Amino acid sequence: MIESVKKACYIISCFSSEEPVLGNAEIAGKLGMSPSTTHHLISTLCNEGVLMRDKDRRYRLGWKLLEWNNNVMFQQDIYDKAIPLVKDLISRFIGTAHIGMFDKGEVVFVLKISSQEASPIHTYIGSRKPAYATSTGKVLLAYNNDYLKETIERGLSQQAPNTITNIEKLKEDLKKVRDVGYSISNNENSTGTYAIAAPILSYSGKTIAAVNLAGPVSYMQGSNQHMIRQSVIKTADSISKELGYIEV
């Protein structure tokens, strides 16, 4: 492992929505590194456009990241194909739809689209949640034993009132997911939020992602509960078909 590259990554990760602008000393302090080392790294990153130097000699994330990000999107053909289908889903209900993929024991949201009237929800494109505590994550765990193994190794911890923290209970829940073909998260990840997710299959039949619809418990369990469930499943199936999966 190349240390300076690792350190450069840590520096980039220091920036967040809460702290979009940082000085050299702040960064050095956060990472426990010498200010001169961070300065060398920061200068390099500025030169590459990964960071930008402000007039008052502080730093922010640079445009290079926009460029790179764009190519992340491009390469995931799931992305282009899914957007119109997910838009169609949220046009028919009130809530927020996500597409999640598994990475290192967590679910990463690669897409998030909300309907106009949706109540805000604490996720964003690129953000992560423990897989076992989300509807999308549980779908991915239900159909990928490797993912489940990795998740168990990392341990389960309470995220919200109903988070499943027991391995046996989780396995039971995942069996249920496989039986019905969708997963539900009811107050498992964020208090007051209910979500329902269904699997997206690649041409080879592997569950590579999951799409969900999330909203307030009251709305999601309301009168059109059944319709929401059918729509989420239909959306997932349509995306799978777009990706070349042929139902058997």
Next chain:
Amino acid sequence: MIESVKKACYIISCFSSEEPVLGNAEIAGKLGMSPSTTHHLISTLCNEGVLMRDKDRRYRLGWKLLEWNNNVMFQQDIYDKAIPLVKDLISRFIGTAHIGMFDKGEVVFVLKISSQEASPIHTYIGSRKPAYATSTGKVLLAYNNDYLKETIERGLSQQAPNTITNIEKLKEDLKKVRDVGYSISNNENSTGTYAIAAPILSYSGKTIAAVNLAGPVSYMQGSNQHMIRQSVIKTADSISKELGYIEV
């Protein structure tokens, strides 16, 4: 400058929409580096989630970039505030709207939204164009002498039939932009494309970005030419107000 960090950046930049998946040897070849060196760097980047290792031992861009990108967005409050206003703009015409900002002699597109029926255009979020050859770029040059100086130093080259390649002619054009408050690019950047841009001002009155509408020459110069111009200017003004700029 820290060499390994620079090299890591080059590796990330190897990936594109045309080549989303690359092997170690390919990357080493592209960059003229030894495969073992690139492998060390690639492994590190994989560990950090910047790259991902495919099943067939090839590599693609990783989720970390999504995470980082998100924070680039967050920090530019211009982004959140502008989106609804730009959406409103494209809803009334057929074309593609951009917001561009200046960086190192070029305009970087930080936002791109197209109306449903818009003809495709060769830009994407994060992509760059020479400032002097675009409507957004010329707005930024017209109101920022530093930008102009930097641009002139880098030289002007023909991009499309009408690109301004003469410094004096460029200065005249920029004067006109200041006089009328908007800029036009007619076949200056891409053949067949006509765009009109107006300045976005920060609370302090500095021109920090430009918004444009681009489309086929025939449409943009058609009957609602005047209305388009007024709408672009109005959109720019509204965004400026959102950013705290108070007209004098």
Next chain:
DNA sequence: AAATAAGTTTCATATTATGAAATTTATAAC
């Protein structure tokens, strides 16, 4: 089954990053 090509690992060496200290720059206090 052999051949080929690419990915990966190892390790001695040369290169390069490191951090203490000095210097410069900007900001705050007087």
Next chain:
DNA sequence: GTTATAAATTTCATAATATGAAACTTATTT
């Protein structure tokens, strides 16, 4: 306007680390 303070930046000798040739492993093709 001067001094004080804090942070950013630069320098440079030294310690740490990246480098690439070569060996090895894995996968694919003939």
